[in-house]
Amino acid sequence: MSPKILEIGIKDVVFGENITVINPCNIYGCEIGDNTFIGPFVEIQKNVKIGSSCKIQSHTFICELVTIGNDCFIGHGVMFINDLFSEGGPARGDKTKWKSTSIGNNVSIGSNATILPISICDNTVIGAGAVVTKDITEPGVYIGNPAKKL
Numbered sequence: 001m002s003p004k005i006l007e008i009g010i011k012d013v014v015f016g017e018n019i020t021v022i023n024p025c026n027i028y029g030c031e032i033g034d035n036t037f038i039g040p041f042v043e044i045q046k047n048v049k050i051g052s053s054c055k056i057q058s059h060t061f062i063c064e065l066v067t068i069g070n071d072c073f074i075g076h077g078v079m080f081i082n083d084l085f086s087e088g089g090p091a092r093g094d095k096t097k098w099k100s101t102s103i104g105n106n107v108s109i110g111s112n113a114t115i116l117p118i119s120i121c122d123n124t125v126i127g128a129g130a131v132v133t134k135d136i137t138e139p140g141v142y143i144g145n146p147a148k149k150l
Contacts, residue, residue: 065100072103075111082117
């Protein structure tokens with residue numbers, strides 16, 4: 001029996017001006033602002049909004065319901081999460097259980113950080129490998145698991 005094979009690619013994206021995308025990528029149903037760079041092996045799902053002058057490094061996963069401001073840097077392998085397994089397991093297609101994430105302007109997120117559905121204020125740095133589990137409302141540098149301000 002043959003498997004069902006779906007192709008990766010770029011589909012139904014609203015691109016600003018002067019965008020660079022390095023393939024292969026899986027980018028669909030989202031908005032990407034002017035002067036933004038998207039590295040290889042990135043997935044950006046539908047209903048994501050990325051501002052202008054951002055840099056999204058390779059192997060990053062940006063799930064539905066994420067908004068990223070302007071002048072942001074997202075390091076290699078950053079994972080955004082929208083399902084908190086609120087009932088002990090995955091929502092299994094029940095998108096009403098998903099939560100949104102909001103990243104402010106001038107935010108840098110280090111490689112391999114994990115960002116749960118929270119808000120991060122402007123002018124913040126998230127260290128490499130950090131796990132952000134709660135809203136960040138004060139600019140600064142945050143590291144660790146769970147992420148705490150230095």
